Amino acid sequence: MPPTAADPAPVGVLRERASAKINLTLRVLGRRADGYHDLSSLVAFAGTGDRLTLEPGEKLALALAGPGASVLAADADNLVLRAARHLAARVPGLVLGRFTLDKRLPVASGIGGGSADAAAALRLLARANGLAPGDARLFEAALATGSDVPACLQGRSCLMAGRGEKLVPVALPRFGAVLVNPRLPVATADVFRALSLAPGTRRSEPSPFPANLSREQLLDWLRGEPNELEAPARALVPVLDAVEAALNATPGVFLTRMSGSGATMFALYDDCRAAAAAARIVAGAHPAWWVKPTVLGGDARMEA
Ligand SMILES: C[C@](O)(CO)[C@H](O)COP(=O)(O)OP(=O)(O)OC[C@H]1O[C@@H](n2ccc(N)nc2=O)[C@H](O)[C@@H]1O
Ligand SMILES: Nc1ncnc2c1ncn2[C@@H]1O[C@H](COP(=O)(O)OP(=O)(O)OP(=O)(O)O)[C@@H](O)[C@H]1O
Numbered sequence: 638m639p640p641t642a643a644d645p646a647p648v649g650v651l652r653e654r655a656s657a658k659i660n661l662t663l664r665v666l667g668r669r670a671d672g673y674h675d676l677s678s679l680v681a682f683a684g685t686g687d688r689l690t691l692e693p694g695e696k697l698a699l700a701l702a703g704p705g706a707s708v709l710a711a712d713a714d715n716l717v718l719r720a721a722r723h724l725a726a727r728v729p730g731l732v733l734g735r736f737t738l739d740k741r742l743p744v745a746s747g748i749g750g751g752s753a754d755a756a757a758a759l760r761l762l763a764r765a766n767g768l769a770p771g772d773a774r775l776f777e778a779a780l781a782t783g784s785d786v787p788a789c790l791q792g793r794s795c796l797m798a799g800r801g802e803k804l805v806p807v808a809l810p811r812f813g814a815v816l817v818n819p820r821l822p823v824a825t826a827d828v829f830r831a832l833s834l835a836p837g838t839r840r841s842e843p844s845p846f847p848a849n850l851s852r853e854q855l856l857d858w859l860r861g862e863p864n865e866l867e868a869p870a871r872a873l874v875p876v877l878d879a880v881e882a883a884l885n886a887t888p889g890v891f892l893t894r895m896s897g898s899g900a901t902m903f904a905l906y907d908d909c910r911a912a913a914a915a916a917r918i919v920a921g922a923h924p925a926w927w928v929k930p931t932v933l934g935g936d937a938r939m940e941a
Contacts, residue, residue: 705740811935
């Protein structure tokens with residue numbers, strides 16, 4: 638029988654959280670000669686996410702549990718296993734083992750669930766093998782697994798640039814937040830492709846992130862910044878207009894925006910109580926959507 642989220646993990650099992658990644662802003666500055674898009678993004682992590690455990694051993698294996706287990710395969714393509722293989726290729730004699738992924742975040746939703754799982758797998762393997770968190774092979778394995786994995790490996794608010802490999806930590810205040818996904822998966826590649834940028838194209842420069850902003854000043858700055866993947870994602874998922882309208886109609890909302898390549902939208906609130914009240918309203922009106930109240934920034938750790 639597959640494990641369930643409620644099963645206690647055996648003694649000796651290591652645990653990590655895989656927090657949802659939120660792109661508070663996202664500019665696409667151009668497209669590099671290697672085909673990847675050159676980004677500038679302010680990234681924060683949420684107090685919600687997947688959970689991953691590792692029972693260290695010689696053989697690499699993965700079991701799935703939790704509400705998202707049925708929509709994902711525990712096959713070789715799973716980002717947990719891909720990350721483990723990328724690290725094993727760089728660290729001779731790496732102790733591997735059996736991972737169990739408690740999948741809670743919607744898949745292909747712009748909040749980096751797979752990237753967070755891959756990063757959590759790398760952190761678990763680092764702990765099982767006594768690798769220092771700053772070991773360059775962890776970063777290399779992360780980037781080989783996916784563009785969002787290095788940021789998720791650090792798991793801290795940061796400015797992200799390049800294809801996702803240039804990371805500068807930033808301090809952000811804490812906000813309450815509601816994440817809403819209309820349960821329509823979006824392939825990241827399709828959204829980037831819709832921009833129709835030829836390799837080697839430069840279209841803008843990053844706007845500098847002002848230091849030492851108050852919470853109000855940060856909100857003002859955020860309101861003036863875009864997620865430039867939102868327009869192409871809206872063309873693929875028109876229901877985003879309704880998601881945005883539903884969030885914008887909630888009391889106390891500061892800002893509503895799409896994360897990453899979509900289709901998850903987030904809204905910011907003063908605190909987690911305001912977010913929980915807003916989430917109840919949206920979930921009540923739209924029972925088919927995934928609606929999650931949480932916190933962002935400051936620097937969020939996941940709720941137990
Ligand atoms: C949109 C973001 O979520 C913003 O944080 C990320 O840039 C996406 O990161 P990710 O899902 O880890 O992306 P990858 O798995 O590396 O690539 C998925 C697809 O998106 C394209 N891609 C990704 C990142 C990037 N900077 N430019 C791209 O063009 C890749 O060519 C690929 O076709
Ligand atoms: N552990 C995993 N969790 C989620 N998706 C996974 C996982 N392993 C492989 N995948 C595949 O990776 C793809 C991207 O999934 P993910 O949920 O990370 O997308 P995303 O939230 O849009 O990511 P990003 O914001 O980094 O672009 C999906 O097609 C999914 O099938």
